[in-house]
Amino acid sequence: MNAAVDTRSRIIDRANELMMQRGFNGFSYRDISEPLGVKNAAIHYHFPNKIDLIAALIQDNHELLKKSTSRFMENGGPAREQLEGLFAFTAGQCKAGRPVCVGGALAADYDQLPDEIQGANQRFMNESAKWMTRVLELGREQGEFSFEGDPASKARMILAAIQGGRQLYRIQGEAYLQDLFAQIRRDLGIKS
Amino acid sequence: MNAAVDTRSRIIDRANELMMQRGFNGFSYRDISEPLGVKNAAIHYHFPNKIDLIAALIQDNHELLKKSTSRFMENGGPAREQLEGLFAFTAGQCKAGRPVCVGGALAADYDQLPDEIQGANQRFMNESAKWMTRVLELGREQGEFSFEGDPASKARMILAAIQGGRQLYRIQGEAYLQDLFAQIRRDLGIKS
DNA sequence: GAGTATACTTACCTACCAGTAAGTTAGTTT
DNA sequence: AAACTAACTTACTGGTAGGTAAGTATACTC
Numbered sequence: 001m002n003a004a005v006d007t008r009s010r011i012i013d014r015a016n017e018l019m020m021q022r023g024f025n026g027f028s029y030r031d032i033s034e035p036l037g038v039k040n041a042a043i044h045y046h047f048p049n050k051i052d053l054i055a056a057l058i059q060d061n062h063e064l065l066k067k068s069t070s071r072f073m074e075n076g077g078p079a080r081e082q083l084e085g086l087f088a089f090t091a092g093q094c095k096a097g098r099p100v101c102v103g104g105a106l107a108a109d110y111d112q113l114p115d116e117i118q119g120a121n122q123r124f125m126n127e128s129a130k131w132m133t134r135v136l137e138l139g140r141e142q143g144e145f146s147f148e149g150d151p152a153s154k155a156r157m158i159l160a161a162i163q164g165g166r167q168l169y170r171i172q173g174e175a176y177l178q179d180l181f182a183q184i185r186r187d188l189g190i191k192s
Numbered sequence: 193m194n195a196a197v198d199t200r201s202r203i204i205d206r207a208n209e210l211m212m213q214r215g216f217n218g219f220s221y222r223d224i225s226e227p228l229g230v231k232n233a234a235i236h237y238h239f240p241n242k243i244d245l246i247a248a249l250i251q252d253n254h255e256l257l258k259k260s261t262s263r264f265m266e267n268g269g270p271a272r273e274q275l276e277g278l279f280a281f282t283a284g285q286c287k288a289g290r291p292v293c294v295g296g297a298l299a300a301d302y303d304q305l306p307d308e309i310q311g312a313n314q315r316f317m318n319e320s321a322k323w324m325t326r327v328l329e330l331g332r333e334q335g336e337f338s339f340e341g342d343p344a345s346k347a348r349m350i351l352a353a354i355q356g357g358r359q360l361y362r363i364q365g366e367a368y369l370q371d372l373f374a375q376i377r378r379d380l381g382i383k384s
Numbered sequence: 385g386a387g388t389a390t391a392c393t394t395a396c397c398t399a400c401c402a403g404t405a406a407g408t409t410a411g412t413t414t
Numbered sequence: 415a416a417a418c419t420a421a422c423t424t425a426c427t428g429g430t431a432g433g434t435a436a437g438t439a440t441a442c443t444c
Contacts, residue, residue, distance in 0.1 A: 005198065006393095007391080007392085020276070021214055021300075022217070022300060022301060022303070022304070023216065023217065023218075023300040025214070025217040025218045026215075026216075026217045026300060026301060026304075028431060028432080029326070029429075029431080029432065029433090030430080030431085038391080038392080038393090039393055039394080040432085040433085041392075041394080041395095041433085041434080042391080042392055042393080043391065044432085044433065044434080045390095045391065045392060045393095046392095048433085049432075049433075050432070050433095080229075083237040098300060099300075099302070100299070100300060103360075103363065104356075104359055105300065105363050105364065106219060107212060107291060107292070107359040107360070108213075108215040108291075108292060108297065108300060108359075109214060109215070109218060109361040110291070110363065111362070112214070112218075118363075121363055122364070123362050125242070125360065125363050125364065139338070148378065149375065149378050153371055153374065153378075154375060154376045154377070156371060156372060157353055157372055157375040157379075159356070159360075160352075160353045160354075160355075160356035160357045160359075160360055160372055161349055161352045161353040161356055162352075162356065163352075163355070163356030163359055163360060164296075164351070164352035164353055164355030164356030164357070165352045166357070167296055167299040167352075167355055167356070167359070168317065168351075168352055168355060170294075170299050170303070170315050171295065171299065171302065171310075171313060171314050172314075172317065176348065176409090179345055179348060180348060180349055180352055182345065183341065183345045183346060183349040184349070186340065186341050186345075187349075187379060189327065199421080199422085200421095220400075220401060220402080221401080221403090222400085222401085230422080230423090231422080231423055231424080232401095232402085232403085233403090233404085233422075233423065233424080233425095234421075234422055234423080236402085236404080237420095237421065238421065240403085241402075241403070242402070279412095305438090329396065337397065
């Protein structure tokens, strides 16, 4: 079973990478199987079809998000730190050749996908927005951030900007991204 | 020649639509030829390969942008109006099933594309940013907008947010987009 | 030690993809 | 009226896509 679990998770990892790099239609089973040294049919064994593979991949991302945010909710660290963590994570993903997050990669192919995946993706997005809202609320309470209006609305705006920024990173380079982060800090009344 | 020009532009139009809906890898020649009632080879006649088709498509979009922005530069209308124009255009595109702009659609496949297309896309993006910066500067001069910091930086932030917003529209629906626009207005110090 | 489950591989299938070469047809030029 | 050109169609190709059925090796169970 050890080898199996390993292969399965390696397939997901590789698919995740390809998904973020090229989107749903931009990669084939061969792009996964070849570098992993397995056959196409091995992928079909674990995930009967491509939709199943994507579903597992979203699930995986979702759990990762849950894990990292729940840790934050527990120890309740400074909001600024959390925001910077997101920035660093985003920049890191971009540099690692992952210009769009799973949700973004799927957006282009969204209505080709079955309901269950659309739902999973939506839940993922909602959870992200909820987390960001929490960070903003906390930051405002603690006097780290100062901004006007609804934190939830501001959170969605920031997430949209980061989503767009990731997409524009490829075309505009890293300076664009860093500039975007700086502007977000400014909009949140962070000085430095 | 009349019929030819017509077919050529109909191919571009359809490709444009497909590109925005599904991205570079998400559509085939058949998706273009079939609804147009022509054969695949007719597309290859006008555009020898898919890259040529995409190049023509970007060119087309670029000219449309130039035309609409130059008109603005000439009559120098109120900045607020221009911003609302962009919002309306974006919402319209989304509703018409075009959730990402050409640049965004290409982002996912960016490094698979030849240099000339990458360059064309980059120029397109830069021109958009320049236009937005101009709108913000004008709005600030005319007292319509009030915001801190560099207009260019703010412009890039807004464009990134809209880019992201378009992507999230599919998942989150129109309310998300309208909420995003409202937040941008708030960030620009527009009351109403 | 026979039976069963897991985790694959081998071999194959049909459909489709972008692309091409060789016509065909209508209009235009000389 | 002959030659030429633009705008296609017909008919095809090699390659790849996702997917499947049947076989095999290994490990675990009773």
